[in-house]
Amino acid sequence: MPQAGITPINRTAASASRLVWLLAAALLLALALAKFVYHDTLRLEYPVNDLTNPWVASQAFLHGKDPYGDMQEFATIWAARGAPPSAQYQDYSRILADLPMLYPPTTLALIAPLGLFHWHTAVWIYVIGSITLFIFGIVVLARNFSLPWSDPRKLYFVAFVLAMAPLHLGSQCANLITLTVVCVCVGVALEPKRPTWSGIAIAIAVCLKPQVAIWFFAYTWLRKKWKTGIAALVVCVIISACSLMWMEIHHVEWFRSFLNALLQSTAPGGVNSVSAPGALKFQMINLQALTFQFTGSLRWSGILAWAIFLVLAGAAAFLIRSRVSDRNESVGIAIVAVLTLLPVYQRFHTAEILLFVVYWAVQNSRLKGARATLLLMLPLLFPFVPWLVVYAGVPLQFPSHHASLAAKVAVAVERFVKGQNLSQSILWNGFVLPHVIWIELILLVILLASLYRQSPIASAPPLAAAEPPQ
Helix, strand or coil, X not given: CCCCCCCHHHHHHHHHHHHHHHHHHHHHHHHHHHHHHHHCCCHHHCCCCCCXXXXXXXXXXXXXXXXXXXXXXXXXXXXXXXXXCCCCCCCHHXXXXXXXXXXXXXXXXXXXXXXXXXXXXXXXXXXXXXHHHHHHHXXXXXXXXXXXXXXXXXXXXXXXXXXXXXXXXXXXCCCCHHHHHHHHHHHHHHCCCCHHHHHHHHHHHHHHCHHHHHHHHHHHHHCCCHHHXXXXXXXXXXXXXXXXXXXXXXXXXXXXXXXXXXHHHHCCCCCCCCCCCHHHHHHECCHHHHHHHHHCCHHHHHHHHHHHHHHHHHHHXXXXXXXXXXXXXXXXXXXHHHHHCCCCCCEHHHHHHHHHHHHHHHHCCCCHHHHHHHXXXXXXXXXXHHHHHHHCCCCCCCCHHHCCHHHHHHHHHHHHHHHHCHHHCHHHHHHHCCHHHHHHHHHHHHHHHHXXXXXXXXXXXXXXXXXXXX
16 A cells, blocks of 8 residues: 555656756766866966965964064065966065955964975865865765755755855865865854864864854854853964964064054955956955945945845844744854855855855755755856956967866956946946845845744743643
8 A cells, every 4th residue: 555645646756856956966066076177276286376375474473473564584485485486476575465464363373284384285285185174074064964865955965065166266276265164064063962062163263264254153152052152262262362372472563464464455456445446356245345336435335235234134133043943053054154255355265155055955945945045056156257357358378279168258258348348337347247246145035034934933931831730
């Protein structure tokens, strides 16, 4: 006898759904593999990337020198790195102009071991190690799914995250975002059963990139995860104290240099300014990059961006406090992941953190909002704007048949934009180029609406009311 409620039509639909998930996962795994094999090795051959300044600064830190403003020490370390000079960067001041040293002292204490290796060795250790840990982190996170491993949706989650363009851009640039996201992943995955270890992982993430992980630290307190929050706070204090004491012992005056680097990076014309010329500004995926297109003012774009963020963050905090429980924790984490990208400068590779949105969407794939979320995130598989920023305005120095797909697409788009004069169009500048920011906002609305439709957490009834009548 067939089980009640299970008809041949239902079995066919279930089999078809399983096949679709498996095919989609296979395509995404193929895309991820192609990116890792073909695309991610290109930038690693360059002598300068996002790990350059942290590596040099970590060596200065170990030597008891100023890790932010000692240009002579930086130049000496870079000259002795055991690699030929870069044609693009003749001196270290040019490197700092393009890639300012903005990491706090806590970061230097954590990556100091990389400073013990030669430059190329340090890069490969970091890139291979961070990608390996990233795969480990998302697999550990996938174990928390309320799904068996035989369900193809688990494989789809892993495949989608591995194929996301921000991960590949981060690995090409050897950016510390990948290691930061790994720590957040491990912290979220361990929290239900090992809150202390979860707090340690989140603390390491905060010390690596505070602007990314601080909201996950705040989430632990908002959700009253006391063991996790206290463990994270204690570890952050210990790492900070060790870094500051080391520099105090060596009489390093670092704060003014660090503050100047922050101010210069966001000042008009700075590398993190939303008023940068051409398409450069659209490397940024925080709200200011969008609001600047409508206000034309750095001051008012910042005010408007913070106003929007505070409204959204306030609504999110209220709904998380009143409607998130251990049963639906994934939606709260996903909301925090999106909020992370909005208030302060973030680049495209920081969108790795949106893996938590994929996690929620796959786990709740029967909801219309979750399916819409997965469709909405498809553009994150292809780094359209980063391609345009890297190659636009740069004449190809090689025959067109040797040019990469990214270069061909970027050059073709640039020619089209110039031909149609789209660079002056509000549609192009306000919607097409900052499309990732619009995706973030729509994702946040979907997540908040989904959380709003869930029942509020029932407060425990008074003891007297809970007792049965006599």
